[in-house]
Amino acid sequence: MAANPPALTLKEQNEKNSNSTPESASTTDIDSDLLENFRTYQVKIDARHDKYERIVKLGRDITIESKRIIFLLHRNASGDNENILGQTDTKFKELLRTKFLPLAKELEAEDPYQYIKAYTFGVQEFIEAVSFYFYIKENRLVTLNEIQSMLNFKKIQNNSSEEDKTDNYENEYLVFVRPVDFLLGVADLTGELMRMAIKSISSGDVETPFRICNFLREIHTNFLGFGNTCRETSLKMLTMKQSLEKVETACYMMKVRGSEVPKHAIVDVLHSADRENTHFSSDTYG
């Protein structure tokens, strides 16, 4: 009972209030209009969030699968090169079909930059994997155009399987690759190449490290040119430099000690030389 009087007076006030203002005749209309408006906002925002989540999921799957491909490629030291490259090839095809195509469909008719944060890491990891594959296979750096055409689903030929035919390829789907993503992916590639160089030393390969060393030097030099124009790459430059120095030291060691120390022991020597650059890390696991 005690709570009633103020509630009553408030109600009275409201009524009084509504009598005194001219617009108040349609108060309930305004109310429901407003809520109706907010319901449309709700639908829009929910749709946007859902899409974002779906893209994040695809992006994460792409990252994981690309990392697996990179690990697979690292196993080529056993000399089973053809086999591994073949396996990688099928894995790439699978990844493109099951992940990138749905991603491209999600992004159809959207501003490619709107959802970029949701999948940029996946794309970078993918670029790292593809460029690593290309380097092992053809000894060169993949180009942005080659990667973009992989992600352009108009150019994919149907492999005559029923499943593929149901996919509507008449529309052009594509996952847009920002040049910046490409640069960051290539920067990550240098870490993989460093690992490959060190590993090939321990398996007694004397050519590969020098070849990789030259390649890394070239990429590093080219990246230096970017300077301040690209903020994202400057962080990666530090890691890249460390990778390069590690490979350069390795090559130096091979030349100096190569004649006297057995091949498998050079790796140990390298590790002791590495104490100066203790803050060394491969960004593969980043």
Added chain:
Amino acid sequence: MAQESDLTLMFASFQKYLDSEREIREKIREAVNDLEDTAREVLTLLQSIHQVENHQRVPEICEKAKGYFSKIKEQYANIASKVPDNQFYRFHDHWRFVTQRLSFLAAFLFYLQHHGLICYEDTAEMLGLKVDRKCGFHLDLEDFLMGLLQMATELTRLAVNSVTAGNYQEPLLIKKSVTQLDAGFRLLNLKNDSLRKRYDALKYDLKKIEEIVYDLSIRGLSNKTEDQ
């Protein structure tokens, strides 16, 4: 050797890309600066309604503020002309803040004139922007909602000041609008982002305005005006 020059060529093309991006950004920033200047002018103008002596001159001030919006439309068109097609979100950060500020100002102006809440379409119309991304340079929905939340804070302040100025009806109207706004926002499922953070502050605005209405009603002030 051929390979080396290929690589250098490729990186040179990236350099060109980065340079052109920087150029676009600079142009956009320049255009946004102009818009920010105008937004500041409108803000300053509308702030004057908090002055006690200006409480009677609200319609006049609103008319004056309204005059700025044609200039704002032009300035948005200028920004739009600097942004390449389909790259709205690439550069969105440059004008996000000022757009939120302007949708706040539009909503505030609308409230002062109609004592109601502006809708998305009307805000876009006032700023000369599109509602749908596909139709051209548009008003992002979240920016609009952010503007509404900023307005709630401003209205709460206005409630305090109108009481000081002897206008005891205004807080009741403001309470109604802010309550509606709260009910509306409750319908939204917000992620843990900046909009959500800003929305969390709405309850304090609502609380404050309810306290003002309470103060007025226990003293019986809400039924009369200063003149009575």
